Amino acid sequence: MFLVGSFFLFAAFLITTCIFVIFSKNPVNSVLFLVLAFLNSTFLFILIGAEFVGIILAIVYIGAVAILFLFVVMMLDIQITTLMFNIKRYIPLALLFAGIILAEIIYLTVFKTSKENLDTFIRSKNNTEQIGDVLYTEYFIDFQLSGIVLLLAMIGAIVLTHVYRPTIKRQNIESQNSTTAQDRVKLVKINSGEGIKDD
Amino acid sequence: MTSLSFELTIGILKIFSFVVPVLVSVALLVYLERKVLGAVQLRKGPNVVGPFGILQSFADVLKLLTKENLLPSSSNKFLFIFAPMLTLILSLIAWAVIPISSTYVIANINIGILYLFAVSSFGVYGVIIAGWASNSKYPFLGALRSAAQMISYEVSIGFVIITVLICVGSLNLIDIVESQKNMWFAIPLLPMFVIFIISALAETNRLPFDLPEDEATLVAGFFTEYSSISFGLFFLAEYANMILMSSLTVILFLGGWYPPIDIFPLNAIPGIFWFVIKVFLILFVFLWVRATFPRYRYDQLMRLGWKIFLPFTLIWVVITSAFLFYFGLLPN
Numbered sequence: 001m002f003l004v005g006s007f008f009l010f011a012a013f014l015i016t017t018c019i020f021v022i023f024s025k026n027p028v029n030s031v032l033f034l035v036l037a038f039l040n041s042t043f044l045f046i047l048i049g050a051e052f053v054g055i056i057l058a059i060v061y062i063g064a065v066a067i068l069f070l071f072v073v074m075m076l077d078i079q080i081t082t083l084m085f086n087i088k089r090y091i092p093l094a095l096l097f098a099g100i101i102l103a104e105i106i107y108l109t110v111f112k113t114s115k116e117n118l119d120t121f122i123r124s125k126n127n128t129e130q131i132g133d134v135l136y137t138e139y140f141i142d143f144q145l146s147g148i149v150l151l152l153a154m155i156g157a158i159v160l161t162h163v164y165r166p167t168i169k170r171q172n173i174e175s176q177n178s179t180t181a182q183d184r185v186k187l188v189k190i191n192s193g194e195g196i197k198d199d
Numbered sequence: 200m201t202s203l204s205f206e207l208t209i210g211i212l213k214i215f216s217f218v219v220p221v222l223v224s225v226a227l228l229v230y231l232e233r234k235v236l237g238a239v240q241l242r243k244g245p246n247v248v249g250p251f252g253i254l255q256s257f258a259d260v261l262k263l264l265t266k267e268n269l270l271p272s273s274s275n276k277f278l279f280i281f282a283p284m285l286t287l288i289l290s291l292i293a294w295a296v297i298p299i300s301s302t303y304v305i306a307n308i309n310i311g312i313l314y315l316f317a318v319s320s321f322g323v324y325g326v327i328i329a330g331w332a333s334n335s336k337y338p339f340l341g342a343l344r345s346a347a348q349m350i351s352y353e354v355s356i357g358f359v360i361i362t363v364l365i366c367v368g369s370l371n372l373i374d375i376v377e378s379q380k381n382m383w384f385a386i387p388l389l390p391m392f393v394i395f396i397i398s399a400l401a402e403t404n405r406l407p408f409d410l411p412e413d414e415a416t417l418v419a420g421f422f423t424e425y426s427s428i429s430f431g432l433f434f435l436a437e438y439a440n441m442i443l444m445s446s447l448t449v450i451l452f453l454g455g456w457y458p459p460i461d462i463f464p465l466n467a468i469p470g471i472f473w474f475v476i477k478v479f480l481i482l483f484v485f486l487w488v489r490a491t492f493p494r495y496r497y498d499q500l501m502r503l504g505w506k507i508f509l510p511f512t513l514i515w516v517v518i519t520s521a522f523l524f525y526f527g528l529l530p531n
Contacts, residue, residue, distance in 0.1 A: 028331060032278075035324070055313045063320030064350060067327065071346050074331050074339075128309065128370060171498070 007047055014040040027073045035066045052128040213305050217294045225438040226256040232486050239490035266427040271333060274424065278332035283425065283432035286325030290439040293318040297446050298373050300456045300470040311372035312360060315447060316353075319402060322440065323349040326404075326411060326421045329433070333424040341420030344497065345404065345411035351504035352401040352408075358512035359395045362388060362519050363451050368530025376455030378530070383454040391515060392452045394508055396484065399444040401504070403437065405485060407492040408500055415494070445481035446474075453477045 017040060020033040038061045045054030135143055190196060230245065230253055237244025245252035270276060296311040298304035308314060323346055330342020364370065366388070367378045385392045401408040412420030422433045449455060454477075456470025495503070523529045 032328070051308070051310050052313070055310050055317055058317045059313065059320060063317060063353065067323055067346055067350060070327060071343065074327075075343070 003047060007044070010040050010043045010047065014044065027076070028070065031066060031070045031073050034069070035062055038062050038066065050127055052131060210305070214295075217297075217305060218291055221291065221294060221439055221442060222435070224442060225435055226260070227253075228438050228442065228482060229256040229259075229434075231482070232489070235483070235486040236490050239487075260431060263428055263431040268427040268429055269424075271335065271424050273334045275332040275334065278328050279424075280429065282325050282329035282332060283422075283429045283436070285328065286322065286436040287432045287439070289318055289321050289325065290436040290443060293443050296372060297443070297450070298376065298455065299474050301373060301377065303471075304373065307371070307373060310370045312364065312370050312375065312451075315372075316357065316360060319356075319440075319443070320349070320353050322402075325433075325436070329425070330421040333421075335424055337417045337419070337423045338421045341411045341413075341417050341423070344413075345421060348404075348408065348410060348500060348504075349402060351501060352398040352508075355394060355504065355508035355512045356398045356402060358509075358516055359391045359398070360451070362391050362512070362516050365516070365520050365523060366530070372450055376450055376457070379454040380457055380461070383452060383457075385452040388452065388519070391512065392448075394512060395448060395452065396481070398504075398508065399448060400485065400488060401500070403440045403444055405437075405441065406489040407494050409494065410497055410500060413494065441482060441485055442478065445478045445485070448481050449474060449477040453481075 014037055017033045017037040021030050021037060024030040024033060038057065042054040042058045042062075045051070045057060188196060233255070234244040234252075236242075245255035248254045248258045270279060293315055295305045296308060296314050298307070298311075326345040326349075327342045330338040330340075330345070333339070363375065363384055366384060367375045369375065369378075400406070404411050410420075411417075412422065414420075417423070422430055425433060456474045458465035458468065458473050
């Protein structure tokens, strides 16, 4: 009873926050509602007993991804009116992606997953160990491939955005440390009444 | 029904048994900090309010409470008030999983260390929301610095935690402490211990990494616009976070509630005593560092985090796991 009640509570919160993500006028508020949505999905994962997946979702998406979103969005100077105008253009694309994801969910839940498998996964004592058992054995190739995809994305982002500007002065710590007193200061002996001779 | 309400009462009492000592020790920690700084700089420190000035922090809190709480007219009012509350809540809910003895803990969950890591990584939201909601330049710069800094150092903290977890084979905090019964992890993992303490300084925005509130360049950083008790909440949260990170260091590296050597007069003393004394020592290191080192420049901070700590911890994870694997020392 308690579990079912909390499920509906968190699911309702999740959907509400998702709606607010889309319809907030201010992009910073959108990102903050997105954080709330992530948090609610964490709660949903914990409710079905997948506490490892839930907390990893929280660490990765709330602790890192959403902060970077917020970081970028806070620095943008966005005209709210143009933003609202642009949303209409993306509706067909959004519907397409929503349709694909819905089809995937239906395919997975109806045809692919056997109820018994899911139940044993949830009822088992420690799902951290279960994930650890299969991640590097059964799903080794998939795991490495996803790593390579992320690496490519990272290198791509750096290549696209990094511009080397030779005018910027940079600190070269090695050359600073290897400098000796002889490189910087020259002691000159001056005889009285002669002044410094230029050599 | 009575058993449910009984358990609820016990639970609430347990929560108070953590929160009240934490808040009192925050006050005493502020006093200790001023005394230590005074001693290092050959001053007396607070010595007027109460015996040895020990009531100074309580007097400061009373002063803060009676001041007017100012709301900047162009700020985002809701988020401006919400940010300090969020910061304090996050620094207190983490105590739910901290075990102070082998039996005394509010929630003994399987993934305790991940929960702590998650909560400490949420801490940046309080700072970044405060900086943005103030709608002012200095707080905004402080918030940006804080976001970049905390994410950078979380990476190396994550790798340090992974190294410890490889040696333990469990994510449960009580298991982590109990596997250190014979040898504290600070000895075999000494470099990781040092890196963890330095990253904890950066994660709690303490000197020499307090760039988010750098008073020399940013007035007061992300809480420039805050006054009265909303400033007090940030202050409270910063020190509560220090105590939390110290406890985490003790749990991960200094053997939690175990005495240094397992012989008679030492192991007869209750574990809570050892836990508290170790936390106190780490906190003293925090204050000592503050009195000793100058503040880092921002590019130096980023260089240390990404170019030194990240490669070093990454290699150390590989070395540790290879060592454990080839000598057959892997847990389970």
